[in-house]
Amino acid sequence: MAEAGGMERSKLDNPEKHGAGTGTLGKALAVLEAVAMADRPQRFTDILQSVGQPRGTLHRLLGHLVDEGLLVQRQDLSYEPGLRLLKLAYRSWSGSRFRDIAEPYLLRLHDLTGETVHLGVLQETEIIYVDKVESRQTVRMSSQIGKASPAYCTGVGKAALSSLPPDELRRITARMEFRPFTARTHRSAAALLAEIEEIRRDGHAFDREEHEAEICCVAAPIAVQEHDLVAGVSVTGPSYRVSMAQLAIWAKDVRKAAAEIAEEVRIRLGPGRGER
Amino acid sequence: MAEAGGMERSKLDNPEKHGAGTGTLGKALAVLEAVAMADRPQRFTDILQSVGQPRGTLHRLLGHLVDEGLLVQRQDLSYEPGLRLLKLAYRSWSGSRFRDIAEPYLLRLHDLTGETVHLGVLQETEIIYVDKVESRQTVRMSSQIGKASPAYCTGVGKAALSSLPPDELRRITARMEFRPFTARTHRSAAALLAEIEEIRRDGHAFDREEHEAEICCVAAPIAVQEHDLVAGVSVTGPSYRVSMAQLAIWAKDVRKAAAEIAEEVRIRLGPGRGER
């Protein structure tokens, strides 16, 4: 529908997120996402209201998604994500050159601190975790690879944001919705931008229980312009075990790791070549 | 447009894998898969020959995939998987009730044996790993969640196959391509079926370096008909450390874990309810 122009492809122009539904594929993905993001199996009607799509259309769409193995329909008629998604994602994850390069540095950082280490990539207003190293005893390994968290209240997120050029930063912060997860979460773009100024100066960012209570971290930005890569590393721990003073001490190690990763990315993936 | 029947949706009816390309969505996914499965960034021409699609069509398809964030086009014009895939998969993985239920049993099995524990689900001729518990020092955690391996040469795969009804088993084995990974890999459906007969009797399966040299395992099937779930658990180790005798001893623990998981799945996800 819309989409008159012709020139511009999709760099960053569409004001909506995806989800709206460019063409047939877009609609199908909107449905897939609606099902994947829900935390319980979705029945036809559930989906019907989350994506505003006529019944007939939705029905066919779901049929196709099931045919393709992206969704599975259970005998109680509800839908849930299929395994094909996992398989597809695995290949894209395991083939990521960036993750691969960063890994040893993450391990080193973990050995040094004994705390959980995250690697995340900025994607619009969210950061998506692409790797994680944590101690055996904690919750569950890798439980959040692929997880998306808001950028404005996470260490990696804020660090990554701090490496953006001013106009890009403005564009992105403008689209944020400042949801107060804890008492300390930023509630406005102004507050966030002020802190980002500091972060830019210091070279590292803190998360002072802004996303989850009792959880804090230090993070540093990894930015490689030549590859459109805006990311961050962090060391995270529970407040009772890790003081802000301790985090401040680790800050330089995190910065160093970030710098080394960025450097190696630049070397190993020369300008002509590519990120993967 | 085939799909005359009416009742059955896509249980297992289409003779082709996916990939061929049912409708528009199918074609788009075939392209996505071609890029995701390749181990380096794909240029337009590369993709052109892997999916047999006219230039014009392919070009538009790629455009849409990029618009949707499923692919990213780099400045050297090559394509690679985008992060949206990872995000989508994360949600589907973390929301899986099955994985969640199985987890404690996997951990217990790991504590008992000290070796790597896998949880995999059968998907046609492949098994897809949905969880993994391994010792800290080994390679990398979770490095193969979402990985797809052939069913005929893995412990979990063979165990899962052994729980299928005969006709279903025949249908699936008929579609397998017996690639000899090691000297001990089954080379024919006949050989595989013979072993499956034994497995069905014993209640557990061994992988005697059939997929990778120096790697072997014991596995047991987890099958819950009411939920169309055909899966398996396994304990895996390197031959130099884990003897076949040792595996035989662990067999009963693996069987027990499998039985308990199946039981809890049945209880927690009562018939009317659902898997997720």
Added chain:
DNA sequence: GATCGTTGTTCCGCTATCTGGAACGGCGTC
């Protein structure tokens, strides 16, 4: 136990969207 409301499925004419052969422009090579 008849009626109404809800939920999933099917139908079918309409047209938007996808289709794909062909032509175009940019680059590097011989």
Added chain:
DNA sequence: GACGCCGTTCCAGATAGCGGAACAACGATC
């Protein structure tokens, strides 16, 4: 400077998607 390769763009034609509306199967409600 001509040739060949590669990515992109165009456009008439037709397929596949579209979606309003009718239908069937339950389950509540009175």
